[in-house]
Amino acid sequence: MIPLPDLPRPACSDEEWQTRVELAAAYRLVALFGWDDLVFTHISARVPGEPGAFLINPYGWLFEEITASSLVKVDAQGQKLTDNPFPINPAGFTIHSAVHAARDDAHCVLHTHTLNGVAVSAQQAGVLPLSQQSIFVLSSLGYHDYEGVALRDNEKPRLVEDLGRGNYLMLRNHGLLTVGRDVPEAFLNMYLFESVCAIQVRAQAGGACTHVNPDIIAGARQQAAQVTKGLGAQLVWPGLLRRLSRRMPGYDA
Incomplete structure (x- = not known):
């Protein structure tokens, strides 16, 4: 077994550290919910007070290790x-840098390759209005056609245009992407998006x-604002962190 290095806590502001803790929690929650794809997807978050700077995973670490x-x-x-001795995923940088640069409100960007998400992304009709969960996604959803692995800068304008001002983007034949005003919101958006795809695949199998x-x-x-009493993702985020601390502690190191 090759152990991971024990990286020291970086010198940073309290605000950056809080963002780091929340982003690390999101990585581990993605693993806990079974949405990870070994090391091949990514979540990013803007660094408070540092325009243009954002945090992303060290390439090669499993999400449960972040x-x-x-x-x-x-x-x-x-x-x-x-x-930091580890590189970053070049495709991850292309996607996330494009969204962060174009959307001032997109403080967190979350991308997955789940089986349900990719299955629906391959369907010509995309997301269908089949469930209560689907109404929230469909009210803010865009589509981006597949152009191969996202390595080219010239894809960025099309990706950004297809996302628009929405919070959900279906990457055709590829996967799912959500944005949020903070890490909890991007995570809750992905929870809904993934749930919508899982329900759709099962519903279609039934007739x-x-x-x-x-x-x-x-x-x-x-x-959505009414049902969460105006709290949005903050209604569920503390509970998710408690679950994570019970099942997968150590993210805040």
């Missing part, structure tokens, strides 16, 4: 800003499906 100290800080050109009335989808954002 800690707050291990996260790599990079600038808008992908140059490391902290002393003919009933669709939700489009008028209901139009009011989904207002309904």
